[in-house]
Structure formats: structure tokens, C-alpha cells
Amino acid sequence: MLFAVQMTVNLPPDLDSALKEATLTAEKEYAQKLQQSGEWLHLWRCAGLYANLSIFDVSGNDRLNEILWGLPLFPYLHISVTPLARHPSAIN
Numbered sequence: 001m002l003f004a005v006q007m008t009v010n011l012p013p014d015l016d017s018a019l020k021e022a023t024l025t026a027e028k029e030y031a032q033k034l035q036q037s038g039e040w041l042h043l044w045r046c047a048g049l050y051a052n053l054s055i056f057d058v059s060g061n062d063r064l065n066e067i068l069w070g071l072p073l074f075p076y077l078h079i080s081v082t083p084l085a086r087h088p089s090a091i092n
Helices: 017-037 061-070
Strands: 002-009 040-045 051-057 077-083
Touching: 002 061, 017 040, 061 077
Parallel strands: none
Antiparallel strands: 002 051, 002 077, 040 051
């Protein structure tokens, strides 16, 4: 199943710098692992925002929920999920 997921990061301004660095490093590793596995198909930065728009191809809602809750940045994210369906006019 395909999902479009927009994630906006809201790090507290007083977050300990060592914790921030460790969390960002862990987030990058986690995201790259999921991209390599084929579940995280696209990862796009939203220009001008500390946010991304991502496309996931997962077995279902439960798997997407598991992935999102596993994000190291999860406590600092506002997440919006949109299930996707094939458009009848799409050529690809």
C-alpha cells in the first residue's frame, strides 16, 4: 500500500545539543535503512520548512504505524498521512 506522509519537525529550542545530534544521526540511519529496504520510496524536503514529504510502500496501516513510531524524531514530529490510490489518468 502506498502512503504520502508529511512530517514537520518541531525540536524544542532548549533541547540538549548532544541529544539533538544523537537523535538526528539515528534518524538518518533509520531512514536510509528503510529506503534501502524499499519501504521508504521517496524522501523530499519541503522547501523553506523543517519538513519532508515522503512516499512509503508498505504492507498496510499497521506497518506504516510501526515505522512512524520507530522514528527517532517521532516525539518531535507533526505527521499527516494520506493513503494513495492509482489515478485512472496516470501513464506511469
